[in-house]
Amino acid sequence: MDDKTAYKANYRCHEPGITPDQVADSYTDMAQNYDEILSPERYRGPEIAANEVAARISEDKRGIVRIIDVAAGTGRVGILLKDKGFSNIDALEPSKGMMALLEKTGVYTNTYSEFLGVGQNSVPKDTYDVLVIAGGMGEGHIPVKGIDDMIRITKSGGFVIIVMRKEYLDYVEEYKDKLIPYMDEMEKQGTWTKVELKTVHNYSFNKDGLVFTYKVV
């Protein structure tokens, strides 16, 4: 598959105005081809996210820490984390088709077939040492309010790591002039502190990505 065809196929999940249910259904439609469309050469989100988690957690703690892979998709972040020695990984993923594939990987302990940031979810509070998201931000994807859930389900002292396409801050209405201000507001309120924000090149389709790392207070 060439890059143009792959870009178009992926864009179906990011059409302006797409609703959360439509997003989940679009991923279900493309689930069988997802790993080919967003191949590791075209989309480096899972690799970047897993490397960031590994940079924050020393090897001796990797068998103990509890991780949740939010917007886990087909499970690529979990597979990479397992390769790095992490063994206690849960997943949250609203698309039925993607969930069916991630369950087959065998790397996840508990799975949640739910959205983040869209009403109440059933993940218990103060549960995770690391919450990681690769590619879960976008048009109709995790809304700004999802940050409240991220903070709620992460333990005090735990990390929230979000990897997303940089340009979404410019044209996804949900995020433009809202996502970073809300993150800053949460820091002002003392619920989390920023550890690092960095730009990474060639995140997806040769476009830059952002890696946000926060520590929950």
Ligand SMILES: C[S@@+](CC[C@H](N)C(=O)[O-])C[C@H]1O[C@@H](n2cnc3c(N)ncnc32)[C@H](O)[C@@H]1O
């Ligand atoms: C580009 S895929 C990323 C999958 C995986 N993390 C990866 O990097 O390969 C985006 C995923 O976000 C999920 N998603 C969309 N909206 C979401 C929400 N509100 N909460 C949680 N996951 C969501 C989709 O179902 C889809 O599986």
